Amino acid sequence: MIIIIKNGEVYAPEYIGKMDIVIAGGKIEAIAKSVSVPQDFAKVRVIDAEGKLVFPGFIDAHVHITGGGGEGGFKTRTPEIQLSDIIAGGITTVVGCLGTDGVCRDMNGLLAKARALDEEGISTYIYSGSYQIPVNTITNSCRSDIMLIDKIIGVGEIAISDHRSSQPTYEDFIKVVAEARLGGLLSGKAGIVNVHLGYGERRLQYLVKMVKETEIPIKQVIPTHINRSINLFDAGIEFAKLGGIIDMTTSSDPDHLEEDEVKASRALKMALERGIPVEQIQFTSDGQGSMPIFNKKRELIGLGIGSTKSLYIEVRDAVLKDGVDLEVALKVITSNVATNLKLYNKGVVQEGRDADLVLVNKNDLSIETVFAKGVELVSKGQVLVKGTFEK
CATH class of the missing domain: 2.30.40.10 (Urease, subunit C, domain 1)
Structure with missing residues (x-):
C-alpha cells in the first residue's frame, strides 16, 4: 500500500x-x-x-539490547530490551553494544538479538567488543568483524578512565582504533570506536594523545558519557574544540542526579554556548544499562534501568526548557548520528x-x-x- x-x-x-x-x-x-x-x-x-x-526517525547509537549491568552481582543483570520500549520513544534505528560483562553476554547473543529486533520491524546494527581489551569478537579480529559481518559497524564500548575497565595501555587502545579504522575503510563502514568514559582523572588523555601523535582522524573515536560530571564535560568541550565528536548520555534519574552530573538537555545548551558546532554533538540513551541510584550521602539506595525513551525526552527538554532551536536539537539524534556512523539512508x-x-x-x-x-x-x-x- x-x-x-x-x-x-x-x-x-x-x-x-x-x-x-x-x-x-x-x-x-x-x-x-x-x-x-x-x-x-x-x-x-x-x-x-x-x-x-x-x-526523521530517531537513531540511538548506544543501547544494551541484550541487557547490561551485573556490577552488583548476578541479580543486578538487566533484562533484554523489548521492541515496544524502543519504538514508543520514536527510535527506529538502534546500535547494540555489550558493557561491563563480556563473559555471560557475548557477541553471538548480541548479533542474534539485533537480527531479532530487525525482524520485528526496526533497523539494527552492533559494535564488536565490550569494556575490555582484547576485544570480544566473532571472527577473532575486530577488523574482520567489521569487514565480514553486515551488522557490525564499529567497536565498543571500550572503557577507559574507569575502575571497571581492563586498564589498557595507550598502545593497546590505539591498536584497537587502528584496526577498527582499517576494517571500516575496507568495508565502506564507519569503523568508529565508541569509548566509555568513567570518573577517572585521566579522562580523555588517550584520545587527545591519539590526535597529537598519530595520523588517525579525530572522528574515528566517539567518547560517550561526557556529561556524567562537570569536569568530564569540560574536558569533552576541549576535545570538541580540537574537532572531535562528543556524546551525551540521556538516561538519568532526575530525582537522584549525581552532584556534578549535567543533564543532557542542559549539556547541549552549554556546549552550543561554548561555541561547539551542533554537528559535533550527539545523544545516546545507554538504554537497558543498569543505573545505580545514590542518596546525598553517596549510599547506594537502588538500581534502575536506562531508558531509550530518555533519548527524545532530553531533546524535547532542550527545546521546551532550555531554549535550543528545534531543528538544531533534532540533529543530535538524527542526521548527526547518521553521518557519524555512515548510515546514509537514515536520519x-x-x-x-x-x-x-x-x-x-x-x-x-x-x-x-x-x-x-x-x-x-x-x-x-x-x-x-x-x-x-x-x-
Whole structure:
C-alpha cells in the first residue's frame, strides 16, 4: 500500500515547511507541496498530519539490547530490551553494544538479538567488543568483524578512565582504533570506536594523545558519557574544540542526579554556548544499562534501568526548557548520528531514503505516530506492533 502523509510541517531535520510525503516500498518516494490522490486509486492510505510536525526517525547509537549491568552481582543483570520500549520513544534505528560483562553476554547473543529486533520491524546494527581489551569478537579480529559481518559497524564500548575497565595501555587502545579504522575503510563502514568514559582523572588523555601523535582522524573515536560530571564535560568541550565528536548520555534519574552530573538537555545548551558546532554533538540513551541510584550521602539506595525513551525526552527538554532551536536539537539524534556512523539512508527526510518518520503534536512535541521502514508501529501514542514475546 502507498501511504501519503499530508499537511505536516517537516523537519528534515532542517525545517522545510508544510509538505506531503509519499511512502512506498519502505522508502520515501516523494516530498512535495501538494500530492493529489485519484479517487479510484484504492491502494492509497492518506494520513492527515495537520497540526503535526514530521521528523526523521530517531537513531540511538548506544543501547544494551541484550541487557547490561551485573556490577552488583548476578541479580543486578538487566533484562533484554523489548521492541515496544524502543519504538514508543520514536527510535527506529538502534546500535547494540555489550558493557561491563563480556563473559555471560557475548557477541553471538548480541548479533542474534539485533537480527531479532530487525525482524520485528526496526533497523539494527552492533559494535564488536565490550569494556575490555582484547576485544570480544566473532571472527577473532575486530577488523574482520567489521569487514565480514553486515551488522557490525564499529567497536565498543571500550572503557577507559574507569575502575571497571581492563586498564589498557595507550598502545593497546590505539591498536584497537587502528584496526577498527582499517576494517571500516575496507568495508565502506564507519569503523568508529565508541569509548566509555568513567570518573577517572585521566579522562580523555588517550584520545587527545591519539590526535597529537598519530595520523588517525579525530572522528574515528566517539567518547560517550561526557556529561556524567562537570569536569568530564569540560574536558569533552576541549576535545570538541580540537574537532572531535562528543556524546551525551540521556538516561538519568532526575530525582537522584549525581552532584556534578549535567543533564543532557542542559549539556547541549552549554556546549552550543561554548561555541561547539551542533554537528559535533550527539545523544545516546545507554538504554537497558543498569543505573545505580545514590542518596546525598553517596549510599547506594537502588538500581534502575536506562531508558531509550530518555533519548527524545532530553531533546524535547532542550527545546521546551532550555531554549535550543528545534531543528538544531533534532540533529543530535538524527542526521548527526547518521553521518557519524555512515548510515546514509537514515536520519533525514529525503526522497529515496528509508521511510523512518516520527509525527509529533505541534503544541507539546509529544510523539503520536512512528513509521519504521514504511510500516506504522505507533499510532495516536499507542504501540501497534509489539515484540514476539511481549503481551
